Amino acid sequence: MKLFAAILTAVMCVVLLVALPAAAQAPKSAPAAAPKTLDGKELFLSQGCNTCHAVSTAGVTAKMKGSKAPDLATLTTKREPQWLSDFLRQQQADSAGKTHPKAFTGSDEQLGALLSWLEAQRKK
Numbered sequence: 001m002k003l004f005a006a007i008l009t010a011v012m013c014v015v016l017l018v019a020l021p022a023a024a025q026a027p028k029s030a031p032a033a034a035p036k037t038l039d040g041k042e043l044f045l046s047q048g049c050n051t052c053h054a055v056s057t058a059g060v061t062a063k064m065k066g067s068k069a070p071d072l073a074t075l076t077t078k079r080e081p082q083w084l085s086d087f088l089r090q091q092q093a094d095s096a097g098k099t100h101p102k103a104f105t106g107s108d109e110q111l112g113a114l115l116s117w118l119e120a121q122r123k124k
Helices: 002-018 040-046 081-088 108-122
Strands: none
Touching (some): 040 108, 081 108
16 A cells, blocks of 8 residues: 555656646646647656656656655556546545645646556556
8 A cells, every 4th residue: 555655646746747836726627638749758757757756667767866756657557547637636535545745737638648658658
């Protein structure tokens, strides 16, 4: 359970880094299908998600030494996209009752691209 909570916390960190500080709170809907112009890996890297998180199947390593944040390569094997979306937007708590430390405030398209990319990583 601690590993799962750590994975979810890590994903939230990644998503939060994508968020724009001045953006309005997004609706509670599931992320929209990602347009082809958005690259989930590019969002992951440009927003600094790899500061804490690795995605081993994509060759992405965490920059922070000693990070307890999980490798996100198999994240989508544990939860459905809607649950992950809600968790990243602080609308869903994990089994320990914890929400992600910061709410994702990016667009549904950005979140969809990130989750689609993470989904593709589990199939490698």
